[in-house]
Amino acid sequence: MAQYKGRVALVTGAGAGIGAAITQALLRHGVNVVGVARRRARVQALALKDAPGKLYALEADVSKEESILAVFKWIRENLSGVDILVNNVAVLVDEDLTTAPTESWRRMLDVNVLGLSICTMEAIQDMIRRGVDDGFVIHINGLWGHNPPPNSKVAMAAATKQAVTALLEGLRKDLVARKSHIRVGQVSPGLVKTEFFNTTKHLTPEMYKTAPYLEPEDIANAVIYMLSQHPRVQVHDILIHPTCDPF
Template sequence: MNRWTGRVALVTGASVGIGAAVCRALVAHGMKVVGAARNVDKIQALADELKDHPGSLMAVRCDVSKDADIMDMFADIKRMHGGVDACINNAGISYSQNLLEGTPDQWREMMNVNVVGLCLCTREAVASMRARGVDDGQIIHVNTMSGHRVIPSNASYFYAASKFAVTAVTEGLRQELRELKTNIRVAGISPGVVETDFHIHLKGDVEARKLYESMECIQPKDMADSIVHILSAPKHVQIHDILLRPTQQPL
């Protein structure tokens, strides 16, 4: 990770869970981290906690479902730090309604956050890297096992569709970057059950706790460790996708 010291990483969905753990890990490795979320209070509290660490954390308000928020965020990053060297697209959303009961507004929001916002952040990050001659930058999409298989759960079908799109986008971007003859890389990381607030929002506290107690779940730090592993790979190594399940998870 030595080559990343002092360089700039953007982490979306940075206020809690995986995003907060990634911010913590990258700051520990001396990176200048921009943490983005709709609610910046928790990111600012984390920034205050990490102020004596080797790197730094800057909180930026951004709703990745809104194009203008993303463009404003990248303008702020350019003004404050010059640009982005690594972009970790972690923001994601799901609703518990099945396909036959869901609403177009819910579907659009999932696509806007999980796919369109991810693509726009990626486009702007790569543009920032190329404009500054950064040839070893890194894009990381936080995907999910539901981007690779469909389990029999009514509440996950449209969410899975959005994440299958992320899987396709990851491979498409790899091919585009290769055609550009750049060493900027893209990777996905696709976890199974991670013990965060995600399933609490999706299933409610009682059902989420039952799920978390049914196995030894992946922890946000486990995800952060895998992201550090991706960043640590030499530039001739393309880590394309890490599939990360709890050992006891059946699917």
């Protein structure tokens, strides 16, 4: 991680759960973090007095392109640019494919696929423009990005995760063609104990009483592992199951 000390990371969905854990892990390793969330105060609360990294909290909605562009503009004007991007924010709507309102699908696609892609494009263009050849883009995906959906209610959500897997490989090939040493990767966890299921209809926090789960810090540790590898090593995907996961 020494090469990234004092550099700038952008973490989306930084206000809680996995994003919050990643933000604080990066701060502890001396990375300056721009934490983005729809509620700025939640990001501000993550500041660590004893951490060498500095936290910058910004309010943004990743489903809106103009909001994303405003974040990158602020970073360029105040911190020179992004060296690490962690695409963490995601939305889950658990409704049947034959009954779900179109708006539910649109929201997931706008955040999980388009928002992620716009953030990625802006970060890569910024790195190339500044001559940064050791940058890193990490997607927080999920096991649904590799496996068939377990039921119809999460089929569209799983489709967005599988799109992320395809986009990551496409990005890798794009950078190879450019002869760029910017690295990319994704972390794909199973069930993680977060606030993610507080607003879903069928998947509820009750599942944590019976199903094995991971903690947000487990995912943050995987991100640090990916970043800390020698520049010749690109860890492309880390799949993390909770111990005794039946799926």
